[in-house]
Amino acid sequence: MLGQQRYIILADASYSITAYNLKIWESFTTEIPTQVKGGKGPFICFVLGGPGSGKGTQCAKIVKNYGLTHLSAGELLRREIASNSEYGTTILNTIKEGKIVPSEVTVSLIQKEMESSDSKKFLIDGFPRSEENRAAFERIMGAEPDIVLFFDCPEEEMVNRVLNRNEGRVDDNIDTVRKRLQVFKALNLPVINYYARRGKLYTINAVGTVDEIFEQVRAVFAALKLVTE
Ligand SMILES: Nc1ncnc2c1ncn2[C@@H]1O[C@H](COP(=O)(O)OP(=O)(O)O)[C@@H](O)[C@H]1O
Ligand SMILES: O=c1ccn([C@@H]2O[C@H](COP(=O)(O)OP(=O)(O)O)[C@@H](O)[C@H]2O)c(=O)[nH]1
Ligand SMILES: [Mg+2]
DSSP states (O other), rough: OOOOOOOOOGGGGGGOOTTHHHHHHHGGGGHHHHHHHSSSSEEEEEEETTTSSSHHHHHHHHHHHHOOOOEEEHHHHHEEEEEOOOOHHHHHHHHHHTTTOOOHHHHHHHHHHHHHHOOSSSEEEEEOOSSSHHHHHHHOOOOOOSSSEEOOOOOOHHHHHHHHHSOOOTTTSSSHHHHHHHHHHIIIIIHHHHHHHHTTTEEEESSSSSSHHHHHHHHHHHHHHHHOO
């Protein structure tokens, strides 16, 4: 039986962008410039959420509207499989099992992309998926995200979307998606909660039309735009 309930995130530490509490959130925005300008490196936004929660779909809209450079960790790994690299078979088997590829492999792919780009704003989609991933990124890159978007979606909806995705992915089947949901709860939710505690998490209600959901994302980026340009 799939859960209908949303995941429990430390609500008081996460900004929830809804029409109802936007006013409350706005009162925090004066603090955002320090948060965003604090580091010397590029602006980094991590995009998290369960399988099929709409991360990739919303990232495409963020790129179009705000010009961030989109790096999908899953896409980088699939590209690695397609290029017959030395890690290809291990990555393929890990993805089929719905498990997480060793941090060093994923971080090094992200690092290569970031270092060969002259972009100042990155959208890192589907990473970090575990506390170990997060620690490896911080250690290897010497950087933390400025903000983290969390697409919060009921499990039943995520399963339906994945099973109807139609991109020919080896992991878009009921067995893998069930495993992925377990991995998401056990390993990814702690990362999301970590960023909530750090005051970096923006929770987006991922149910609704693509445009309705993007309006919530827009509210986050509209405020940040002042300081990321
Ligand atoms: N708001 C939405 N409502 C219905 N289907 C959606 C919505 N957003 C995305 N989808 C579809 O759901 C599937 C999964 O979306 P995707 O962006 O790939 O999610 P993720 O990257 O989080 O796995 C895709 O087929 C996509 O077209
Ligand atoms: O940082 C990452 C990102 C992805 N994956 C693997 O790649 C799969 C697909 O990830 P993707 O983000 O493409 O899936 P989505 O959540 O978009 O469906 C995951 O289940 C993992 O097996 C991983 O190991 N580490
Ligand atoms: Mg995706």
